Amino acid sequence: VHRVAVDAMGGDHAPGEVIAGAVAAAHRGIDVVLVGHESTIRPLLNGADLAIEHADDVIHMGANAARALREQPQSSIAVASRLVASGGADALVSAGSTGAALAAAAILIGRVPGVLRPSIASVFPTPGTPTIVLDSGANPDCKPEHLHQFATMGSLLSREIFGVAEPRVGLLNIGEEEGKGRDLDKAAFELIAADSALRFIGNVEGRDVGRDACDVIVTDGFTGNVFLKTTEGAVRLALSLVAEGFATHSAEAQSSLGAVLGHLAATLDPDAYGGALLVGTAATVVIAHGSSSSRAITNAITMAADGAAHRIPELLAEQLVPHTA
């Protein structure tokens, strides 16, 4: 059985929503340990029987992550990470500062042998099989070999977590033809195309959003982050303009719109996976949205348990450094 360590103190709605989400995950049969201030956590459990690992301190959003981690060794994210590193838990979930979670994972948990750069893999909530986008923010500056490895890591996730037999990999670019993009993209294109273990379909463009063009979208962490946030902003803009337009229409039409938008919100639900997977780290780490609701936290914990059950770090190690397997 896999145990998930949850940073109970991280997130805009922590500890209340985080603990509520952890209790719901425990009801699903997941073994959860809550990391944070015991006397704060205990009363919020409402009698549920979850393990608690005490941590004195909390790293706040906006703090310099690396420094905070050094200066606050008893912070909940640091204690949770050490718990995972020591084998006391198999996976980690945090809705706190992304920078602190990245730093804690890098320094305290470490990376899978052969991994150049751990990467944040976001799950794009499209109708049908989800698309994985990586890197989506951990590495703003990348080299071609990093993008190549993101393709390998993303394919592994798509295969193991979403059951796609031969995941299609696309390189996010500014044209369909080979030879487009920055020097980075041209070189990455060649590396990925030359790797027979990958099913590379070539370049994909921003306008392919939602077209099920591929299962894994590879790019640097700057472009991936811009891509995801732009999609979010543009969808919200379009839906709000539609809603504005209906203001002068009949009650019946507006009620139809309400039903359609409600259904759409469920289809495109950003909380469906609860967060992004940090892949390449020696244990599964899920970085939940800062604004996570209890439901998002439950889903993030479920994804973390899933990642651990699928032995993602072990499989990645076998794939990257086959002779150690």
Add this chain to the structure above:
Amino acid sequence: VHRVAVDAMGGDHAPGEVIAGAVAAAHRGIDVVLVGHESTIRPLLNGADLAIEHADDVIHMGANAARALREQPQSSIAVASRLVASGGADALVSAGSTGAALAAAAILIGRVPGVLRPSIASVFPTPGTPTIVLDSGANPDCKPEHLHQFATMGSLLSREIFGVAEPRVGLLNIGEEEGKGRDLDKAAFELIAADSALRFIGNVEGRDVGRDACDVIVTDGFTGNVFLKTTEGAVRLALSLVAEGFATHSAEAQSSLGAVLGHLAATLDPDAYGGALLVGTAATVVIAHGSSSSRAITNAITMAADGAAHRIPELLAEQLVPHTA
């Protein structure tokens, strides 16, 4: 009076739609010269009295732009560019290969003194004052000083073409705080922030799309192109999901949706400006969409005449190399 040279042979719907758009622009009082095969153009004029500059050849989409330009000196885009360079016309419009137009502008028209890299400035069709995004594709690989100059050029366009007295400049980035992004963005942030001639509001994010966060969005040509195409794709995805959702609703509701989407299409009309402005070139160049309708062409010609009337290249030269003014 300013004369606009139009590449009559470039574009998916050339020469028919291009010529129809040029005739409509001439009816608006703009002096247009059509460049292309005279015996093809003449009958399509339907008796309208437009100047024609004969060109034997056409560069096709997908051709290697620089080579094609060298090998096809009598192509319509080359002849039109030389016409502008020699003073026979003041501005250029092409809906043909973007690569060929960029190469022709760089080689045959040249750049404004002091300009490091001419840049494609796209007009983002938001409700209210339009936002200018640059670079949107001419320069995939950029240095910090290029981004700084894009800020200067975008501010000039916003001021002169859209009448914004003190255009707000935002740097497209992956977080609001200073210090975010790639090395490129961090260095560009400092250069732009230190320039007292600019009204820099700091970083903007993809999720600010449509929020009127600023008047000029500055980034490299790779990110800008991804940003624009992602916005286009995401808006289309959202609207198509809404339309799908209405399929099971009443005829009345569907008719309301039709009205709302029709109004929205007019608000967010990509043809409203007809194309993107190439800024930094010694004459105004408008790169129209390959799929341009006659209406888009008319608007592109109008924007080109506007750019010439506002003396954008001359003002830019004065700003970049003040002692030559």
